[in-house]
Amino acid sequence: DAGVIQSPRHEVTEMGQEVTLRCKPISGHNSLFWYRQTMMRGLELLIYFNNNVPIDDSGMPEDRFSAKMPNASFSTLKIQPSEPRDSAVYFCASTVGLAGRETQYFGPGTRLLVL
């Protein structure tokens, strides 16, 4: 059974460009989470969805970041315009249900470098 799939695995872009990260959750999971990992700040929750509806986007750093989940099997995280300080590893995770007791299954991450 396939796990959480993220694409691309690596992205190098120049400041000011638009970046789109993609995630396919595990089939049957109805909650999806976007995290950002940096050395300085550790692992931060950006936004999470339940049944395709955004539940909490308080972790989204600013208006340059947006996330969508048009259906149960696909989500995107977009950064426009990108800045060097956005360089990080972005993880997507999915789980069944929304209660905090559930195990989250993480994708392999997208390593983003903004020059």
Place this chain on the structure above:
Amino acid sequence: AQSVTQLDSQVPVFEEAPVELRCNYSSSVSVYLFWYVQYPNQGLQLLLKYLSGSTLVKGINGFEAEFNKSQTSFHLRKPSVHISDTAEYFCAVSGQGGSEKLVFGKGTKLTVNP
């Protein structure tokens, strides 16, 4: 809101030695507690979790953790580590209120040397 403190950012040990990775949490409500492991260039995966019941929780790869409510701790232990245990370990907490999100600690990098 919950918070997690992992007291050690790096822990070097020799192969076959015991190890303890420390985790303390803060919360005004009852919590669920987790340990996740991240191998180089990979996503996180669950090692073990405490939901209720016995305070000693056993996980994968020979790891175990003990929930101590009075000390608000959830330390991770392994009696004998292997080179393959070299990874970063994250403690996480969520409240039992329902739609609670996970809050992660900063991580502890465990390096097992031969």
